[in-house]
Amino acid sequence: RQWCTRFPLICFGTVEWHLTDRCLRQFGQEQCIPLEVPDSQRAFHGRDGRQGTRDWPTKLKEFIAIWENRQLQDIVTPNQVGRMGYHDPYLDRYRQISVRYMTPEGAADGALADGIERIKDMTTGRTELGNEDVSFIR
Secondary structure, three states: OHHHEOEEEEEOOEEEEEOHHHOHHHHOEOOOOOOOOOOHHHHHOOOOOOOOOOOHHHHOHHHHHHHHOHHHHEOOOOEOOOOOOOOOHHHHHHHHHOOOOOOHHHHHHHHHHHHHHHHHHHHOOOOOOOHHHHHHHO
8 A cells, every 4th residue: 555655765875755645636536735754855855875884784774663653654544435526625725835826827717716705705704804805806
């Protein structure tokens, strides 16, 4: 079950993380908000082992321990049923941290969809109406 496990891949002095919590939907799983990338990746990325220490088992012992216990790092989420809702926590976070549109046309379509969803939230009582919201609706 390595496809749903978060663990380090080790090759001499290089440590790359296998971060499956970032692509659970590809495996039919419910997408959760991914954990942060472990800071240790920056320390070892790009090392080729030709210089410095060659005692990698000692230097990388914490990553080797994670690798040896990788079955404990399984990411367990329910199967994805249907489409994600607009207010799914993952999608709310995604909208906050990413560049969502590549073209002005895509941005216009997205703004329209966001506006419709916002109106829907207001009319279903999901959010309370304020002066700003009334102006938005007009």
